Amino acid sequence: MDNFSLKYKTIEDGETSYLDNLYLISHSKNSHKTYKTTIKLFRSFLIEKFSCNEIQLVEKIHNNHIDVYDVLQLFVVHMDKQGIKGNTIRIRFSSIKGYLIHLGVKISTDEVKHTIKIPRVTRLREIPITKEMIVRLLRNAKPKLQVAILVAISTGLRLGELVNLRIIDVDFTTTPTTVYVRGNTTKTRQSRITFLTAETTNALKDYLVRYHKWNEDKKDPLLLEKHIFQAKIKPKKPECFSALGTQNTLGSELLVLIKSIPELAIKNENGRQAIHFHAFRKYFRTIVGNVSGRDFAENLIGHSFYMDTYYQLSDEKKREMYLEVEPLLTISDFKSVETNLKQMNDKYQSLESKLKNLVNYFESHHITVPNIEL
Numbered sequence: 001m002d003n004f005s006l007k008y009k010t011i012e013d014g015e016t017s018y019l020d021n022l023y024l025i026s027h028s029k030n031s032h033k034t035y036k037t038t039i040k041l042f043r044s045f046l047i048e049k050f051s052c053n054e055i056q057l058v059e060k061i062h063n064n065h066i067d068v069y070d071v072l073q074l075f076v077v078h079m080d081k082q083g084i085k086g087n088t089i090r091i092r093f094s095s096i097k098g099y100l101i102h103l104g105v106k107i108s109t110d111e112v113k114h115t116i117k118i119p120r121v122t123r124l125r126e127i128p129i130t131k132e133m134i135v136r137l138l139r140n141a142k143p144k145l146q147v148a149i150l151v152a153i154s155t156g157l158r159l160g161e162l163v164n165l166r167i168i169d170v171d172f173t174t175t176p177t178t179v180y181v182r183g184n185t186t187k188t189r190q191s192r193i194t195f196l197t198a199e200t201t202n203a204l205k206d207y208l209v210r211y212h213k214w215n216e217d218k219k220d221p222l223l224l225e226k227h228i229f230q231a232k233i234k235p236k237k238p239e240c241f242s243a244l245g246t247q248n249t250l251g252s253e254l255l256v257l258i259k260s261i262p263e264l265a266i267k268n269e270n271g272r273q274a275i276h277f278h279a280f281r282k283y284f285r286t287i288v289g290n291v292s293g294r295d296f297a298e299n300l301i302g303h304s305f306y307m308d309t310y311y312q313l314s315d316e317k318k319r320e321m322y323l324e325v326e327p328l329l330t331i332s333d334f335k336s337v338e339t340n341l342k343q344m345n346d347k348y349q350s351l352e353s354k355l356k357n358l359v360n361y362f363e364s365h366h367i368t369v370p371n372i373e374l
Helices: 011-026 029-050 054-062 068-081 086-103 109-115 131-140 143-155 159-163 198-212 243-259 277-292 294-301 315-329 334-364
Strands: 177-181 192-196
Touching (some): 011 054, 011 086, 029 054, 029 068, 029 086, 029 243, 054 068, 068 086, 131 143, 131 243, 143 192, 143 198, 143 277, 159 277, 177 198, 192 198, 192 294, 192 315, 294 315
């Protein structure tokens, strides 16, 4: 006897339950919105191809009227014909597979692996941003956007982490200035620390004084809890903070700025702007990685990597390593800074060469030189 019964009677119940469960994992409103959009697209596809919604589909699959793997393959083909990129197809496919499982459909991972064909992901070249580009942006940006760009470049924060920063999350008493990234604001749900350059520290202090009436010598509890880049969504609700609203505002302001400077309105092969907030994060990762190694860079930006649980540094050591890379993360007058660094390095190498020659001379004349380390 068949005891089958639908887990959900309506599409609203099934969708809400699925999205709520996903939100429990990440607490990401962006992810929630993306999954919701994908379900809507899948529903339109089902109506067009099979004249049913997902609840009716579950029943048809159970009664062997439709094969779930055929449905999934047709959905992939449907997306491909619409010109959707391979990576997006993979993400949407995974979302819908999970959604159908949540609705009560049994799907075998092995069967999916051997049955469903998905387009390969094509990795396109991206144009790396340069300090010259950043300087041009900063010269033309409004104060809030200017500081946001500097903080992004100094810390490697994701835009979502950046907009969730509160004044209390920044410790100006340390050198360099320490930024505490709260776990509930990160993509990985792991807290961490990163740092600000002296240049960004000064710009941020000026911004806080101007926009938040901040006083470094006074510890106002209410003021410290304010979000640094808080955007007022509605004049009637001046205290209302929306992370997504602030994120959209900064992103839009950056896009408007870029489009106003033709030389900076360059696009990658995928047709997207080369300059965006995530590009600042990549810039930070590249600079820090080149100077201090991959592990330190990944640790600061909050990326997981092989054996990362065994990579542990004291906060003091992190500050020390950050100070080594700080000159290369400094934007204003960067040419003179880098020229000075090069001159110092050239002088060091010259002195090292002369010392080696001197030691060789002493040794060739049998003169003992104790305790000289090269």
